[in-house]
Amino acid sequence: MANMQPNKTPMPEQDPKVRARNFGEVALGYTEEMARSEAARCLNCKNRPCVAGCPVNVHIPEFIAKVAEGDFAAAYEIIAETNSLPAVCGRVCPQESQCESKCVRGIKGEPVAIGRLERFVADWHMANGGVKTLTPPQNGHKVAVIGAGPAGLT
Numbered sequence: 047m048a049n050m051q052p053n054k055t056p057m058p059e060q061d062p063k064v065r066a067r068n069f070g071e072v073a074l075g076y077t078e079e080m081a082r083s084e085a086a087r088c089l090n091c092k093n094r095p096c097v098a099g100c101p102v103n104v105h106i107p108e109f110i111a112k113v114a115e116g117d118f119a120a121a122y123e124i125i126a127e128t129n130s131l132p133a134v135c136g137r138v139c140p141q142e143s144q145c146e147s148k149c150v151r152g153i154k155g156e157p158v159a160i161g162r163l164e165r166f167v168a169d170w171h172m173a174n175g176g177v178k179t180l181t182p183p184q185n186g187h188k189v190a191v192i193g194a195g196p197a198g199l200t
C-alpha cells in the first residue's frame with residue numbers, strides 16, 4: 047500500500063555538536079526500514095515524469111519499486127543499467143531541479159526522495175556486494191579522458 051505521507055522520510059544527520067569535531071558526512075543515510083517506507087511513497091506513475099528529469103535516464107520507478115519490496119540487489123542492478131556512479135549522484139546531483147522537480151508527489155507535498163533512495167541503494171550494494179567492474183571487450187580504439195569528475199570517471 048502506498049505511503050501517502052506528504053513529506054519525505056527525514057534523513058538522519060550527525061548532531062551539530064558532534065559533527066563540528068569530525069570530518070564525517072553530516073547526512074548519515076537511510077536505514078533499510080526508512081528506505082522501504084520512503085519507496086512506498088512512489089506511485090509508480092505510468093508516464094514516469096521523474097525519468098524525463100534525469101540526465102542519465104535512471105529507471106526511477108522500477109528501482110524504487112524494488113526498494114519498496116526490500117530487494118535492494120535488484121534495485122542496484124536497475125540503477126546500474128544507466129548510471130555507473132549512483133553513490134555520487136545520490137549525494138551531489140541537484141535532484142530538486144532534476145528528477146524530483148518532476149515527481150507528481152511534489153504537487154501536493156514533497157516529492158519522493160529519489161536521490162536519498164539512490165544513495166541508499168548504492169551504499170547498500172557497497173556494504174553487501176562490493177563494486178562490480180564491467181570491462182567491455184577491446185575495440186582497438188584509444189581515447190584520452192580529460193578531467194576527473196563523474197563524466198571522466200565513468
Ligand code: SF4
Pocket residue numbers: 087088089090091094095096097106107148149150151158160
Ligand atoms: S514521478 Fe514520483 S511518484 Fe511518479 S514514478 Fe516518479 S518518483 Fe514515483
